[in-house]
Amino acid sequence: MSLTWTDIQRKRLTELNATEMQKERFFSVEKDRDEAFKKQELSLVSAGKQRLNQLRTEKKRPSLSVLETNLVAALTDSGFVQVTTPIILAKSLLAKMTIDDEHALFSQVFWLDSKKCLRPMLAPNLYYILKDLLRLWEKPVRIFEIGSCFRKESQGNNHLNEFTMLNLVEWGLPEESRHERLAELAEVVMQAAGVPSYRLEQTSSVVYGDTIDVMYEDIELGSGAMGPHFLDGKWGMSGPWVGIGFGLERLVMVKEGGQNVRSTGKSLSYLDGVRLNI
Template sequence: MEFTETQKQRLRELGYKGEFPELDTKEEVNEAYSQLEKKLRKKHRKKLNDLFESKKPTWKNTVENIRQNLQDLGFIEVQTPLIISKNLLKKMKIDQKSDLMNQVYRINDNKVLRPMLAQNLYKELENFSKLSNRDTIQLFEIGTCFRKEKGGKDHLNEFKMLNAVELGNFKDKEKRLKEVISTLFKDFDEYVLEKEKSTVYGETYDVLVNGTELASCAIGPHQLDEKWDINRPWIGIGIGIERFTRELNNSDSTVKAYGRSFVYQDGIRLDIK
């Protein structure tokens, strides 16, 4: 006999990733389930005790480390609005014909919750470039974005993003991008770079850890640049903080466990007895 779907779902919610055994009787199934659930609940209680001791969640460490690493590379942190004009998305070629527009939370006819940080950093690059004659401008933001995602273990409706962009006269843009990636991913034993196709940027580099995409990177000039009066080469990287935190901690939990929630805190399932 197999575990029931309810039992399987409960174990997955507690972070179980193993195989579900087939046993001879219902009693054996229930006993196996009980033992697995007990072991997982114990694991979550230990993590909660560790959080009480440390006073700092792991996602906070992730954000602080990324912030420090970027500042060490010369980047300046900015903060931009959560509520933006739909016109900013149109400048990114995200309109009613775009699949991404169907995922946008609308506030009214003109305002939306930002689904990503790229358009905001484009705007700030434009502003900084007009006021400064520096050869290099490096900006980053760590903040919340919103999308009507359909679910899945790696997607959230409300999630934290890191976007960083460097504008300058590069001798080797790809080399510089890899230097930034190497700094941000230095705490991982291994990561993989793969070229991908993007709706907005055309060709991008994805950074994968254990087969999961943690970052997407782009290199300019790009056809969107002229809409923002950007006329120099640039490199950019975006990182999903929840995914990054989960993989950095070798967690078995879904990405939801590291997002904003009443059910989870810092990978810990709270609705257990």
């Protein structure tokens, strides 16, 4: 007879950021399993305490905050301008992204009332701002935003209800250079994030249609699109552009070898990847 961890033991190991290998051990008898669990838990707790001490004495800032600083520096050095927009989004702006009552994403939106919601993405506000900036500034216009977004996501290891997005857009570049430019901008972000190993993969999304995703193994770190795009006309805009959106918590998780994106996000239970009930 082969035994593995109990549900309670497995949950605790997951909380403590155990690796898949550590969570897939097998035993012949309960005594061996329970003794192994105590040793494994003690080792993970010790590692967590060391990391918290490092945060207190050396880092002073969690990795998510450090990543945001690094991304701002890298993108502004690359000619991008940072913008900040409201978290509360009008339903009418969401509808311009084709997200209406029949859309697959509609049920994931946190509605505040019949006309307002917490933004599930940064793109509507960036479209809104770009419409004026394209009139006021010479092309190319390069902007980006980093901020919280909210979705009623499934509670898997790679999803959060509140997550931090980076969305960058470059509008007004030569149409024939879009694919090359998208790859260049992905490289800027991945280098700033300290994740040099990745691949670009063509796929599709429920909002943008055809997309080019930034993948690490089987984890989607970012998703890129380019225009002219069918959404542009809804905003009264036209012309070639490229844009990419990244989830910062996933970038931190991959860079630091984490197993659970909830540990890298904004939390009352975790601090800089460490479960606090240790």
